Amino acid sequence: MTSAPLLELSEVGKNFGGFAALKAVSFTVPTGGITGLMGPNGSGKTTLFNIISGFIAPSNGTVAYRGKAIGHQSVQERSLDGLVRTFQTPKVFERLTVVENVMTGAYKKTRSGLMAGLLNTPASRREIDATREAALATCRKFDLGAVAGKQASLLPAGQRRLLELARAYQGDPQLLLLDEPSSGLTTTEIEAMTDKLRLIASEGITILIVSHDMDLMGIAENIHVLDFGRIICSGSMAEVQENTAVREAYLGV
Structure with a gap:
């Protein structure tokens, strides 16, 4: 792990009317490895994730990614720059197959335009075929190969979580923001999720993870705790x- 931070928060605050959801939050996420963010319900974790990923703007302070302030960037611009996020409730395309869901993670990188796709040009077909093959390989990596052709709505909770993770991975992230990735999972499914997160980190992808699960958070090299x-800490x-x-604050003792 290098010492240069990939993400740096400096005095980040967020007010909703007269309520201060975040107050001068500062910490860094090093390049490489896994960093954790913990805190009781209502501590501001989701608000902070929304600010980092661009869904809301901070009331004050700065968010820097790769050494540059990104307050002016949209969600899409941050995603194109390698900052990819998942959500506490898995957001999958219910009517698409598993492999089609994974393919959507790569579309921001494709070159064929809308017209080429509508006209079904040779270049467009080649790119779609290549995208599908890459998505199938990712399905196998995330233990979804056997269900790649199944409609996503038919997946149980554990596989839906893995599907969202696989789709995010397919988007070529540099910084992966994971919001409660083990929520609703069994002990066995949490172990599988932990293995996949270690695999992703081993490839040099930086992970910032929010979770209440102590076993899952045990894989983080460094943890920041939010309260009010x-x-x-x-x-x-x-x-x-x-x-x-x-x-x-967190354990209630």
Whole structure:
């Protein structure tokens, strides 16, 4: 892991009317590896993810990605630059097959325009075929090869989670923002998710993960804990678990 931060938050705040959801949040995400973000419900985690990914703007402070402030960039621009996000509730295209869902993750990288696609030109067909082959390979990597042709609406919770992760991976992320990726999963499914996150990180993709699951968060090299919109602790899982403020705010002891 290098020392240069891929993502840097500086004094980020967000107000909704008279309510301060975030208050001077500052931390960095190093290039490479897995960073965790924890906190009780209402602590501001989702608001912070929405700011990083561009869905809402901060009231103050800056978000820098690859050393440059990105406050002016749209969600789409950030995605094109390698900042890709998943959501707490899996958002899959129910009527598409699994492989078609994975293919959608790569369309931002394709070159054939709308007209070429409508006219079904040779170049367009070649690109679609190549995109499908790459998506099938990703399906196999994420243990979805056997269901690649199945309609996404028929998948159980664990496979839907893996599908969303596979689609995000197909978008060639440099920074992957994962919002509660183990929510609703069984212990076995969480273990499978953990294995896939380690695989993604081993390929040099940086991960910032929000989760309440202690076992899943154990894979993070560094964890930041939010409470009432402020960072109250940063450190390893062992340091976080022993921190008095965290135990009071997050663990309720």
